[in-house]
Amino acid sequence: MTEKIGLGAFRKNKTQRPEQIAPEQSVSEERTLPKNILEHSKRRLASKDLPKSIRLPLDTHSAISTIANIENKKIYEVVTDIVEEYIQHLPPQNKKLIRDNVEAIKKSSN
Incomplete structure (x- = not known):
């Protein structure tokens, strides 16, 4: 009994591996957050604008x-x-939370 049993056994009718097909690169949608979340005013703000x-x-x-x-x-x-x-x-998830809060404050103050 020279045959091995189990995982180390030699198979006579060994099947070939199927040809490996690499998936095509699909178009990736890159979702980006705005670069600046906070609003930078072009003019100098007065104290009434800084609550x-x-x-x-x-x-x-x-x-x-x-x-x-x-x-x-x-x-x-x-x-x-x-x-x-x-x-x-x-x-990114923290940036989104901050952006959502900033936008909510902007909407409520208008």
């Missing part, structure tokens, strides 16, 4: 203020740029 305030530690405020002075921008513009940069590095 929310945030509380920051002194060192963070100092850093943001310094960046604003260097780039000749208002503090709210620098904060918007920083938040926009942060959003760009988030996963």
